[in-house]
Amino acid sequence: MFIQFQEKTSKTPGQQFLQSVWQCAAMFTLAVFLGFSINQFRDSRLPLFDDWSMETRLISPSGVRLDISLIEAKNLFSKQTAIMIDARPKGDYEKGHIRGARSLPWHEVDQRFMAVTKDISVDTPIITYCDGETCELSHNLTNFLLDLGFTNVRILVNGWTKWQNADLPIEKEDAN
Amino acid sequence: MTKKRKNLSRFFYHSARLILGVIFIYASYDKILHPKAFAEIVYNYQILPDGLINVTAIFLPWLEMLMGVFLIAGFWMPGTVVWCNILLVVYIGVLWFNLARGIDVNCGCFSTSKESSISIETILWDAAFLALSVYLLFFVFRSETSAGSK
Numbered sequence: 243m244f245i246q247f248q249e250k251t252s253k254t255p256g257q258q259f260l261q262s263v264w265q266c267a268a269m270f271t272l273a274v275f276l277g278f279s280i281n282q283f284r285d286s287r288l289p290l291f292d293d294w295s296m297e298t299r300l301i302s303p304s305g306v307r308l309d310i311s312l313i314e315a316k317n318l319f320s321k322q323t324a325i326m327i328d329a330r331p332k333g334d335y336e337k338g339h340i341r342g343a344r345s346l347p348w349h350e351v352d353q354r355f356m357a358v359t360k361d362i363s364v365d366t367p368i369i370t371y372c373d374g375e376t377c378e379l380s381h382n383l384t385n386f387l388l389d390l391g392f393t394n395v396r397i398l399v400n401g402w403t404k405w406q407n408a409d410l411p412i413e414k415e416d417a418n
Numbered sequence: 419m420t421k422k423r424k425n426l427s428r429f430f431y432h433s434a435r436l437i438l439g440v441i442f443i444y445a446s447y448d449k450i451l452h453p454k455a456f457a458e459i460v461y462n463y464q465i466l467p468d469g470l471i472n473v474t475a476i477f478l479p480w481l482e483m484l485m486g487v488f489l490i491a492g493f494w495m496p497g498t499v500v501w502c503n504i505l506l507v508v509y510i511g512v513l514w515f516n517l518a519r520g521i522d523v524n525c526g527c528f529s530t531s532k533e534s535s536i537s538i539e540t541i542l543w544d545a546a547f548l549a550l551s552v553y554l555l556f557f558v559f560r561s562e563t564s565a566g567s568k
Contacts, residue, residue, distance in 0.1 A: 265497020273481035294468040
């Protein structure tokens with residue numbers, strides 16, 4: 243009896259393969275159906291396609307360009323009118339950073355932003371930076387600071403590398 | 419196989435199934451609630467073309483949710499464990515790739531908040547989940563060939 247049952251229900255590798263393929267396809271279809279139908283009816287509906295280009299991402303919701311050139315950043319730095327904020331992890335900051343820059347790692351922003359920004363008035367020029375052309379830490383930090391009410395926040399894209407390559411002042415010390 | 423070993427094996431199978439099920443549901447729900455934030459995370463990984471970012475952010479969390487629910491319910495196990503293995507291998511590959519090229523991004527593994535950046539630790543966690551998933555794969559397909567299943 244048991245042997246008969248086993249013969250009746252056991253599957254060949256080919257049957258198993260087919261079974262897993264149709265189940266995978268069905269799950270994928272179901273996930274696509276659920277995702278798109280629920281997205282269609284939610285208030286914060288995500289459009290199927292967005293403009294993710296760097297040009298668009300470097301423009302604030304009010305239409306202001308968020309990036310700043312190295313020359314402009316250098317001028318503000320020389321006049322000591324801007325506050326530089328390093329968005330990289332603390333370990334990277336401690337290995338080296340723009341002279342006088344404050345450390346506000348993006349991943350610790352919720353815990354540290356009060357301490358780092360308490361003496362900065364909302365209209366003070368702030369320049370955020372991280373490292374790499376595609377680094378998003380400074381971009382995220384800039385949006386966060388703009389949301390907090392700071393009105394003059396700019397991003398020095400690929401800031402750390404550009405700053406070093408231009409032989410501008412850097413320092414190595416403990417984080418604030 | 420002795421009855422004791424068989425029972426032990428089934429115990430591991432059910433434990434692995436439930437653990438992974440809970441993990442996938444936990445990993446998916448915050449992404450389902452915050453699709454825009456998850457799309458940002460997908461973008462930050464700098465792997466997909468722009469046209470696929472929102473589409474992926476819309477359906478991927480639901481696939482994870484389905485996998486979690488099916489794992490806990492023990493439903494469509496062959497297809498579910500195949501998806502588990504595929505996704506975990508892809509996740510490990512993507513994490514490794516971005517770590518190797520030095521891109522510091524928010525993991526987005528379990529939530530869309532600023533939980534932590536990717537690290538070797540993240541990869542090791544995913545590797546541990548993959549080990550459970552591979553065990554499930556072998557168990558499901560071995561038992562299917564020997565005695566069938568649902």
